Amino acid sequence: MPRRTLDSLVTEVASELMGVDASTMVAATERVLALLIEYFDVDFSYLRHTDRDRRATVLVAEWPRRVEVPDPDPLQTIYFEDADSVFKALEHATEPFLITSADIDYQATIRRATGIPNVTSAAVPLLSRGESTGVLGFIKAGDRAWSTRELNVLKAIAALFAQLQARVVAEERLRYIADHDDLTGLANRRALLKYMEERLQAGSPGPVAAFFLDLDRLKALNDFLGHTAGDNFIRTLSARLREHLDPADMIARLGGDEFVIVPAKPMDAVAAELEATRMQQLIGRRVTVGGESVSRGASVGVAVGSPGETTVADVLRRADHALLSAKSRGGNGVAVFTDAMRAEFELQDDVELNLRGAVADGSLVLHYQPEVDLRTGRIVALEALVRWQHPTRGLLPPGAFVQVAEATNLAGELGRWVIRTACAQFAQWRRHGLASNVVIRINVSPVQLVSLDFVENIEDILRRHDIDGSSVCLEITEHVVVQDLARTKVTLRGLKRMGVQIAIDDFGTGYSSLSHLKALPVDAVKIDRGFVQRLGANPDDLAIVKSIVGLAGSFGLGVVGEGVETAVAARTLVGLGCYRAQGFLIARPLPADEVEAHLAAGRIPLDLELPGMSRAPKV
Incomplete structure (x- = not known):
């Protein structure tokens, strides 16, 4: 088989990365890294993405995979603030740079993570609109010289990885938008239904409780302080729920002033009623919006489903019926779905x-x-x-x-x-x-x-x-x-x-x-x-x-x-x-x-x- 040329290498990488999405990105990246290791005769290759929010560089894929990975892995997430001089340079690098055996701190980091001593390395930034978004790196035991043509080819390949990264980020953003409420960042109805389908599958731990929560008379607040203040009120309450509930709990906003909460842990009707009362008291605390200290009561409907026996639609419908019952009593109360309630609403x-x-x-x-x-x-x-x-x-x-x-x-x-x-x-x-x-x-x-x-x-x-x-x-x-x-x-x-x-x-x-x-x-x-x-x-x-x-x-x-x-x-x-x-x-x-x-x-x-x-x- 004839040896690949540098041009054909770029074409082969482009073909490998075409059609890759978030779910296949790591596997495809590993195949490309293996191809590059073979072509450039190096010992180790990696792809890292930059997390701007955390000011860190995060390992996406490596080849070959390390057999013994330290815990914690010093290469998985490296914060620029605490990194050695080489990794610090990755934060804003826009041109390829070479690391020699003289970089003692970097040598120690690589040796601790890979076991390879006395390395030379090449790092090629991934660029998006002139800003570094990651790095494609190569490590070689001993010395390795890189020609200008090789580095230019690696820049082209890094550009392909940058395009893939941007596409995956866009896909993840769309997926996030599809599953989250734009006002509060909480899950939306679509994400709620998906989560409940999993929780109610046969064999899953149960019972599964659901709380249908509705703020009482939010319209009065909107009329008095304006809809912007009303939105701020909802955002504040959403953050309060997120802060005081289990991080694993599903909290979804269905729109307006309606929320559904599904605790991650199994919960029977008695425990669910106590938890609903706690949520109601949590919501009832005063909030400062628009220069005013305000509060709203909340009505909560509670329903409990059994995995393998109760459908998502059944649980949500029962919780909704219980909510209507709570509101019919004047609001600011908790109602648990009962058989009598079932008969009433079935008739309705x-x-x-x-x-x-x-x-x-x-x-x-x-x-x-x-x-x-x-x-x-x-x-x-x-x-x-x-x-x-x-x-x-x-x-x-x-x-x-x-x-x-x-x-x-x-x-x-x-x-x-x-x-x-x-x-x-x-x-x-x-x-x-x-x-x-x-x-x-x-x-x-x-x-x-x-x-x-x-x-x-x-x-x-x-x-x-x-x-x-x-x-x-x-x-x-x-x-x-x-x-x-x-x-x-x-x-x-x-x-x-x-x-x-x-x-x-x-x-x-x-x-x-x-x-x-x-x-x-x-x-x-x-x-x-x-x-x-x-x-x-x-x-x-x-x-x-x-x-x-x-x-x-x-x-x-x-x-x-x-x-x-x-x-x-x-x-x-x-x-x-x-x-x-x-x-x-x-x-x-x-x-x-x-x-x-x-x-x-x-x-x-x-x-x-x-x-x-x-x-x-x-x-």
Whole structure:
């Protein structure tokens, strides 16, 4: 085989380094060093990179590999500040330089690391934009002279190594960016998922705990001090977590004010709850940003997974559910995922996935709860209450799905279905000679009330079924009234022009609507069931109900008691001057066909033993 020329040597090295990445760089470099040792007849060759942050030169590869490497290895990382004169020169060298046997300190370093005595050496800097980024070095026992042409070829090869180094650095930078949050330097969602996949593999130590952490009311801080201060706050908290947690723990920022922490050591639910409380207290310490000393509370959701049994998605979903539970209790708390929580959120997920189809496929039904005059039992109103005949869960009450409908923008569609269906049924009863003196009550969601075409839709439905507006009462909550008073006024006035009645439902649970009663075109208030149910047992509730009845009277409003379940509660309402009521004592919500019997009788028999008042005849 003909001997390589210097030019062909450069070409061969370029071919060897082509396509090399971070994972193959060391092996490829060793092959090139072996090739160079053979060609230049030297004993040892190495490639070193300069770490500017640490002011050190770091060994990347060597050939031949040393059989016995001292511990610590004096050649692995050499800090320029502490190095001998030769290695000091490597920090800023831009031209090849030769080391002779006269350099005593360098000789001692090499002899200690390689066992080769009395060496000569050549060092060729790797250059990037005129700055030294490393060195390609050769060591020969005894003397070795280097020609200018050889050194020029080595400079060309060093340039190839510098290009490889720059490419690998760029790749590592991209990989870092891909796996890290740019604001805090913490891991991001991608890195978190990769880490958790490894931790939850079968055979890995467990249990594996995950903490889903969310700062409470960070928006208030951003609004007050600005988003720059908010970012500084998050950076400070991120550094605090990194400082006070195990360096091996996974800390990931998912964006905004959400973090997920996965401890490196196995942790059961009891230990995880204690650790979550410690984290919460750590976060709660004050931070100085924008010249202000501020703090935020934190809500933490805790979930625990078992390697080989639990998926990453399961653990994160459970931790997220636990977080939502913690925030629903007012925030600044810790919640651990439980089986009860699992059932609740499984139902919620099921509802969210299938509710839209239920609106269209006929599985929604309306039940109607009678409202009576407690003195006579006469039916004065029917409240339409939606139910969902779920294919696997049976008949679901509105509490199981209405909030999900509101959270997924289905409330408007669901509400329109309820109004159409209730009015159609009411019109049918009227055609059959029933419910002639009865009002149909329909609950209205916040989404419906603020929609621009709501009044027009109600008018169209009433016209289509030939129902006079005074026979319909739409019920809204105090929360809706307070939420958008201006828009509420416009909508309610439009409804009143058609004669539609308006009632405020669940009255007494809010705080701001009392002062609005006079300004709004409201016909009645319905006392919240929580107060009515405890009448006769709780003097505070008695005082509240009494004040509501008095307030309604002073404004000329009707008043209805909800949730009447005992004769004591019914008698107390009558004694306070509240004669209209509904509740389980009177009748539960019933399907349309079962309500017809009550409508035909016109009343529901009650035996309340009211002094001086006639009893309803039994039918």
